Amino acid sequence: MRNPVVVGVTGTSAGLAAARLAAREAVSRGCQLRVIHAFTWPVPGLPGAGVDYDRARRAASQVVEEAVASAKRSTPRVRVTGQLVDGLPDRVLLRLSRSSVLLVLGDDGLATTPWLPPASVLVQTVARSFCPVLVARGPRPPSGVVMAAVDGSASGQLALRHAVAEGRRRKIGVEVVHVVQEYNGRHEEQGRRILADALAAVPELGRVRTRVLAGEPGPSLVHASSRARVIVLGPRGMRGAGLLGSVAREVLHRAASPTIFVHGRAVPGQRTPSGTGLQSLAR
Numbered sequence: 001m002r003n004p005v006v007v008g009v010t011g012t013s014a015g016l017a018a019a020r021l022a023a024r025e026a027v028s029r030g031c032q033l034r035v036i037h038a039f040t041w042p043v044p045g046l047p048g049a050g051v052d053y054d055r056a057r058r059a060a061s062q063v064v065e066e067a068v069a070s071a072k073r074s075t076p077r078v079r080v081t082g083q084l085v086d087g088l089p090d091r092v093l094l095r096l097s098r099s100s101v102l103l104v105l106g107d108d109g110l111a112t113t114p115w116l117p118p119a120s121v122l123v124q125t126v127a128r129s130f131c132p133v134l135v136a137r138g139p140r141p142p143s144g145v146v147m148a149a150v151d152g153s154a155s156g157q158l159a160l161r162h163a164v165a166e167g168r169r170r171k172i173g174v175e176v177v178h179v180v181q182e183y184n185g186r187h188e189e190q191g192r193r194i195l196a197d198a199l200a201a202v203p204e205l206g207r208v209r210t211r212v213l214a215g216e217p218g219p220s221l222v223h224a225s226s227r228a229r230v231i232v233l234g235p236r237g238m239r240g241a242g243l244l245g246s247v248a249r250e251v252l253h254r255a256a257s258p259t260i261f262v263h264g265r266a267v268p269g270q271r272t273p274s275g276t277g278l279q280s281l282a283r
Helices: 013-029 055-076 089-095 121-128 154-170 186-199 217-227 246-254
Strands: 004-006 033-039 081-087 102-107 133-136 145-149 175-178 209-214 228-233 259-261
Touching: 004 013, 004 089, 004 228, 013 033, 013 055, 013 102, 013 133, 013 154, 033 055, 033 089, 033 133, 055 081, 081 186, 089 102, 089 121, 102 217, 121 133, 145 217, 154 186, 154 228, 154 259, 175 186, 175 217, 186 209, 186 228, 217 228, 217 246, 228 246, 246 259
Parallel strands: 004 033, 004 102, 033 081, 102 133, 145 175, 145 228, 175 209, 228 259
Antiparallel strands: 133 259
């Protein structure tokens, strides 16, 4: 049996949108969809510890049931199961990422928040997952190409290979972009060289469109994402340090299209304390 697509749901409209997108992703891959909600009962003495346990668990189960029903309505052919999993949400998702083909999460209105807390479930999962993470945006996927962002790093090369596979599976074009600080002759030549080297390392790529963008990398990719069906990049760039690179953080925070963060390896040693429920996803 193929590894499943796993979607983490929160009881929000963004979580339901993620479940619908995950259903389409599972069907297109010919695999099962698992709808997951992480349930953690508060420690005695902490806020929320006095809430009736059975009532809270029933409410959490309803979150899963609603997401499963939404996935089935949107994509009737999907094979889907739902599960309430006990544990901290980031730990649950990271454990499941070891045996998943894809993790899907909703953005829960990220673009309206001023910053991304490193301890949020979304940041922790995008940064440390063992499989690619797809962050859903809005009520439906936009039209457009698969856009791959490359920067000359190994992480960017992985993103390009993944984008090629996405383009073939979706039967749509691939656009490969690189961002330079200034659009002049020297910087454009450097950008073209980085693009050429990236493409040369993927002989199965075929014909693609390439583009050199000018400006700050993060905002430039956010702007470009408005014309992509999905944008694909690595969670860290040339330096490869920290949970997320500055460009990945900007794209995670504000991209207009669904975004896939591709991993070559996870960084399990860089965990920070997280919230106690999957509801803390974007907080």
